[in-house]
Amino acid sequence: MDEANNDHEFMRAAFEQALKSYKEGGLPIGAVMVENRDIVAVGHNRRVQDGDPIAHGEMDCFRKAGRRLRYDGVILYTTLSPCMMCSGTIVQFGVKRVVVGENRNFPGNIDFLRSRGVEACLLDDPDCVALMSRFIQEHPELWDEDIAGRHGL
Secondary structure (H helix, E strand, O other): OOHHHHHHHHHHHHHHHHHHHHHOOOOOOEEEEEEOOEEEEEEEOOHHHHOOOOOOHHHHHHHHHOOOOOOOOEEEEEEEOOOHHHHHHHHHHOOOEEEEEEOOOOOOOHHHHHHOOOEEEEOOOHHHHHHHHHHHHHOHHHHHHHOHHHOOO
C-alpha cells in the first residue's frame, strides 16, 4: 500500500473520531497517531464533553498515546488544521509528519508547522470539510467559544 492510500485510510480513522465527538455534542475534530502503519492512539475533541478548554483532538490523542521516548517516528492525522496550541505540541514533541484533513473551515497553522521542519500534508478531504461546516452552522456559539474569533492563531 502506498503512502497516499495509507493517508486516506488513517484519515478515515481520524474522521470516525471526529464523528464520535459530533455525536457526543462536541466539536467534530479527530486525530490518530500512527507508527509503522499501526495506530498507536486515537483521540477527539473533548472540550465540550469534559469542560476542558485544552482538550483538542490532537491533545486528546497525545494524552492517549501516553509517555513515549520519541515522537519523530509517528505520523499524526488530524481532521482539521491544527491551532497554534496543537501545532506547538507537534513541534515540541518532534513529530515529523502531520496529515491534515482540511483547512477550509479553519486555516490553522500549516505554514508554521512547515517553517519548523514538519512535513504537513493537506488532503482537503470532503467529508472532513462537510462535517465541520455542518457543525459550525448548527452550533456557531460553540465554534465561536472554541476558535472562530482567532483564525490564524
